[in-house]
Amino acid sequence: MSTTAEVNIGQDVQHDEHHDHEQSFISKYIFTTDHKMIGKQFLITGIMWGLIGVGMSVIFRLQLGFPEMQLTWLKPLLGGWISETGQLDPEFYLALVTMHGTIMVFFVLTAGLSGTFSNYLIPLQIGARDMASGFMNMLSYWFFFASSVVMMSSIFIETGPAAGGWVVYPPLSALPQAIQGSQLGMTLWLVAMVFFIVSMLLGGINYITTVINLRTEGMSFSRLPLTIWAFFLTAVIGLLSFPVLFAAALLLVFDRSFGTSFYLSDIYIGGEALPNMGGSPILYQHLFWFLGHPEVYIVLLPALGITSEVIATNSRKPIFGYRAMIGSMLGITVLSFVVWAHHMFVSGLNPFLGSVFMFLTLIIAIPSAVKVFNYLTTLWKGNIIFTPATLFSIGLVSFFISGGLTGIFLGNSVIDIQLHDTYFVVAHFHLVMGSLSIFGLLAGVYHWFPKMFGRMMDEKLGHIHFWMTFIGVYMIFFPMHYIGIAGFPRRYYSWTNFDAFSSYTDLNMFVSIAAFVTVAAQFLFLFNFFYSMYRGKKAPQNPWRSNTLEWTTPIEPGHGNWPGEIPKVYRWPYDYSKPGAEKDFIPQHIPLSQTPESNLDHEVELAKKEVVDKTADAKSNA
């Protein structure tokens, strides 16, 4: 069944001419409008940013794990940021923490994850030739690139990059005299974020339009792979929340450069009282977290979508509760907009608002719980093949549990009093948002690498990479819960000033060593990635025996994806191990009428209709 379709496509390739026209290097690799190439551009840029972001964490983990260490050997790299006595500058420490957060959240997990896979997979999995607007898509990448250039340049200026934490709360971020990072570095941060938001909006509009308008025949919303549902809802969240960050940033620009007082009031700094009156720093926090919290789901949902696809494919089972999965994602999408103030329980917020947001926050735990149970049931009685992608997906579910449960502590305003801005929070979001999404990204790369580059990544290296990373991540972030409960505040250069926080130097050392090992393991991945791109085994047509449409394209799809007609879709994407079927998977483009042996009761009816439709087609063509 599927083989016949593949053969047909193979023949089409040979005498297809008008899709494979020669393209110049620039229009093929640089200013390309092909969604596949744009996806790869996002991926490579994201990986580069990932290296920088992770590299920064190595430097501050050196400081936290080995505070006495001589860092003179870093002078060639960091210059004046290493003091004469070989210590890291405390302000640069803050800059590192800030840039690590900004880079990882926005440049790696938003652009790198959703930019890569939404671009790459949406047209391929819904059966479209390209995005709705290839040109806007190209702009989206190049705005991201411009943003990257500006953000990158801020790392190299004399006063250093932004240093007020990735949330850049004013007044610290608004007052150049408060911290060096709030001088030119902060301006560049804001400019970069404006470009970034433009990029995300251009991308998001495109994803939404494409999913709504360009689905192939038969690809109804109830037949969309969960990856597409996830990318679609992610784009919706982004489209509604990023403009608010834009507003927050714009007002901050006004306060910084034009003397307005949106966020500033009653400030005496550097020996003078500032004229600003009547502003409120809390306003910024509301605006920021109105994006900031949905942002968590912007990085989470694509990873969960990828996991759904990978787990179903590799446990050779339909995803359990397809409708419930969509329902819970819809629930998360809506609720993500009404929980933002749980980041502000102790900001001086009205306690009544605190209660409201506590209720809403704990409600969002329910759809998340449903998703976990559905993943577990999907694995149950499966026939699981541990490809590297499967391993990363299972690891992801483990993080989702560990990091999700600690959210129940933090969402409770009483418990948050003690835990707010401690290492408990650091542990929580690095597991549930950071590591989870990185695992989604890695699972996606391992799973779709054969489609992207026509070659296979090395499995064994992938396995080693997974185990080092999985164990490593737990060794880094799990111990942080303990020091969090003990009250260790985050963004501290050193804790020795306080008797209450001067213990646990051994634990911090352990965490740092775990971090170095985990970071080292990522070079296995990098090697595997770039080596396999050129020298990996050639990929077969459908290496994971998967149902979704992207595996019906030629092994290395050209512009337009399908050389011939776009395949029609006759079924949902999760017909794995269907009773009665000859093989353990039936791709989406196989008509029900061709598989009478495995059709379920309600599908028998549908199959009959299918035949009628076909004859009708034939008549109208004639």
Add this chain to the structure above:
Amino acid sequence: MFNLAIGLGVVLLLAILFLIFRISSLIGVAKGNTDKLETSSNKINGAMFLVFLVGTGFLFFWYSFKEFENYNLPVASEHGSEYEFLFWTTMAVTGVVFVLTQILLFYFSWKYQYKENSKALFYPENNKLEVVWTFVPAVVLAILVFTGWRVWTDITAPAPENTNNIEIMGYQFAWGVRYPGLDGELGNSDYRVIEATNSFGIDFNDKASYDDFIPREMHIPKGEPVTFNIRARDVLHSVFAPHFRLKMDAVPGMPTSFTFTATKSTEEMREELNDPEFNYEIACTEVCGRGHYSMKLTLIVDEPEDYRAWYAEQESFLKRNPEYLTKVPSDLKELAILKTGIDNKELD
């Protein structure tokens, strides 16, 4: 020279690793048969999940019990014990879920690993199950939320009439503390009159400010409600007193507050912990710049009578800095002199 040797060593090591990788992948090619699923590595990965589960599970329980005394700070406030109850209840509930789901996840991964002759179960949905695991978490969460909400309304309730008001002001990079003096009322402040000495910007137009004092040490009474009136002078700060389970941001332009009752004096805590050096500390938990990590304020909890004695000894700001009498409006000067307890002779 030494660096060069290390560099060469690393290069050699990488080259060897690369060769091993090349040889093993060539062997894979030579063996051929790429269509068949590799079952040996599948077994290893499945087993690894079990090993991981047992190993990390052991570490988790062992460390959590061994270190309990160290990471669980003693509680020294009334609402602190309610906090502890909530925290550990949540820990128990989530702990059970955590252990169960992780066991299921890794056990399933091992148990249902690929076997050539087995086929996965086609089991696309079960609405009953979905309903059950939507409602059970919903009910459990509702209970947690309601208990949390009741404690939250208690903690954030308006301060009682008889509370001890104390002002804490955050600035780069320290805390300032101001007491209301004998009249029990903190005087107004205005950031525009802040100077090196009048670091609080005390507004001398307000009668209540004349007996305010700024002590060298911070003291609070045990067993009485205390309200921290919190503000910031330059950027955001956050008052965090871990033993009291107390945290509240200090916001420029928007005063905040936190009311609590300490239950153990510094002396009692020293005995309990068997640590004669022990002191309660306040730290900053909202990033505020270069010295964020050094914003420490030591706080001493006294028995009420010791507190009163200490309180009575303190000299008002005006008495210590009589030059500020010039800022007092002339019609109030008399009152100010009276209230601050300045000796008239000293003035002359």
